[in-house]
Structures are given as C-alpha cells and as structure tokens.
Amino acid sequence: MKNLRFIARLDVKGEHLVKGVQLEGLRKLGRPNEFARRYYSEGIDEILYIDIVASLYERNSLLPIIERATDDIFVPITVGGGIRSLEDVRAALEVGADKVAINTAALRRPELINEVAEAFGSQCMVLGVEAKRTGPGKWECYFDNGREKSGKDILEWVKEGTERGAGEILLTSVDQEGGQKGMDTELLAAVSSAVSIPVIASGGVGAVEHISEAVETGADAIAMAHVLHYDKLSIGEAKSWACDHAVLDVRQ
C-alpha cells in the first residue's frame, strides 16, 4: 500500500502564524506552537515551519519557536525559510528540527544540496520548489516566497536536485497556493514521475476531494495550511477521506 502523510504547514512571520492568498496579503492567526500542539494532538504526521520573512532579515528566525515546539511535539519537524549554509542547517538540527527545506539558497548555489546531504544525510535535505506555470506542461521555479523568478525549468531542477542528494521535494504551486481550489495536478504528476524521491504536495487544498487528486497524481505527502488553520477540515476528516477513497497506508 502506498503511504500518505499529512503535514501541517505553518507560515511564520516573527512570533505569529500567518496565512495569505497567492503568497501575498498576510493575516495573523495566532501563536504558531499553539496550532502545532493542537495538530499534534489531533494526529498530524509532520509539521513544517516556514519563516516567510527570512529574506527580509537575511536569516531564519524560527529557532526559538522550534526549540519550544520540540519540548512536547514528538513528530518530525521541518524548518524552511532563510536556510543558506551548513551552519544554518546545523543550528536548526540542534534545536530539534529533523529536516530543513531549502529553496532560494539551492537555486543560487546548487552545490549546497550536495553539501547538506553529505554532512547531515539526504533524509534531512528537503528541496523546496515553487512552481509557476509558464505554458502547457511547463513551469518555472520561483523563490523568495513566490516573488522572484529563477529562469529554471521545474522538471530539470527537481531532477538535478535529486541527483545532488535531496531526500524529498516540497512542491508548491504558486498559482494554486492559498486559493483552496485544489492543486495543480498536472504539475504534481509531472514532478512525481520525474523523480524517484518522495514528493510533498503543498498549496491548494480547500476540500477533501483535493486529497484524492493529490494522491492520484503521485503525491507522497500533502501539506495543508489554510484549510487547517481556518478549521475548514480536521486532520481526522482528511485521513478518513483518504482511507475511504483510496487504498493507502495512513496513520490512524
């Protein structure tokens, strides 16, 4: 049976959990760890913290939040946003993160992927990819939270990232993110079949039906934000749906 993981994505600005639409226009929702603890108690499989203003401050500021989270959250934690060097990775792991998600820094210097994988293991190196459609079957990689374009083709980049030692791909559709209208299934299918490593589909889940779409197109994990933070779907509901509509290995 294929595995499916449910990941809670927490976009953090300073001390606040935030959410926006189309990666613009933010609203403060509360303290990140209160949400994280609730999701943990409700059976979330993993938690992903993204520092969305890391580029502004030229660093990841989430370490104190992660440190407190790991006091009583015992599922895997991934940190992203502003992770630029081996020292940044080491610092994140030391406060209790299991994985780091790297996007911008990897685009700028792809060798970083090799370095992180060699120093800490591929399992720790999640390649963050933001994809914006540029035409039929074509997407471009964006960075800095979907604001800047890189000129790189998505499929070429994810293949290169895999070869360099990435352990997973965290795939966000810039077009679908925050819209709650479902995921870009063509993008998901293309990336899933392009790489042999797990793909985390992020962005666009607004209703249970979107989960099936993600699974059918090959996602190994689904990262949800909006739909959880605004209480539109519970983790239990999401998991039940997944089990009812596909033969999957989902933690109950």
Next chain:
Amino acid sequence: MKDLSVLSYGVGNLRSVVRALTHVGASVTCISHPEEVANAERLVLPGVGAFRHCADALRRQNLWQPVADYLSGDRPFLGICVGMQLMLEASEEFGVHPGFATIKGRVVRLPDEVGQKIPMVGWKTIKSLNKNVIFDPAADDSFYFVHSYAAQGVDETHTLATYSYGGSQVVAAVGRDAKVGTQFHPEKSGEAGLALLERFTEL
C-alpha cells in the same frame, strides 16, 4: 527514575531523543567519552544519514570499541535508525562496512517496489512478533520511518517487528535480550513511540 545515557557523537537529532526520553520519566545524560560508555547503565545509540558516516564518527572519537564492549554484555541498549543498523554484521551502503555484529544479518538497499519511493519516508503500522516487551502486543502501532536501507537475513528469534512494503516485509526492529534496535524513530512517533521508549526504560 531510570538512568539513561545517550551517546552524542556528532550525528543525528539528539535533542529529540533526549526530550522524548525525559518526557517518559528517564534521567538522561548525553555522553561522549569512552569511559562514560563503559559506565552507562542503559545506552541509547542514535544515528541518521549514511552508515559509514556514523561508523567513521564513532571510530574517530574512539567510541567504536567501547560500544562493541558494551554490546557484548547484558545491559539494556537501544539503537535507533542507523544505530540499529550498526548492530548488524555489515552494511552495503556505499561499499561494505562492518557493524558490531550483535545481531546476525546485513543492511541492504530496500527493494524497488511499484509505487514506493526511496527513501521510504512515513508512518508504517508494524507487526510485532511478540518477542520483546518494548512492543505492546495489544496495539497495532504506527511508527515513523525514514530509510533507504534495511536489515535483511535476520533470523526469526531476533526479529522483533516488521512492516509491509510492496510485496515484502521489512525489518522494523531487532533485538537480543535487553539489546534492541528500531529502524524507526520512536522519538518522532508520537504517543506510540513515547510508550515504547517508556517500556525500554523498564528493561
């Protein structure tokens, strides 16, 4: 309160292991010197990344022999992830590298199975073979795995649990008396993992 030593040798998410063990009531000390290994009442060996990277780190810090000596005795031992793999005879990851050979068997790459990506990242429900009290026989517990290599050729007596992977069963945990190893991360497996760690502290 049970005294537990977690070996710190520059590999893995030590904080999570320590936090989880503390959470279940153990008195945890991080150790890094050979004499500390020799004096440990209960030893936990974490490990992530490549087998040879962990083995080299242990050797560089003069910890290989002390851990080998510890494993030749009867005191409780818990190997997590690569820490479990090190308990086997050898690993075939990036060449052939010897382990402590506490448990007969080798570490080999997971087979290619349709629909399964490698590394295998995620939660798997394990089948306990009821050989060791660290597993609750009444529960179908799920634990968190992240691995590309797995133990193979472990005899029935020393296989504590397996999980289904495509058409085969993968070794989830091994053990010999009070010396156990889990391929999964109990410190990242929610309440089921914490319960297992608590049962380990009782060994």
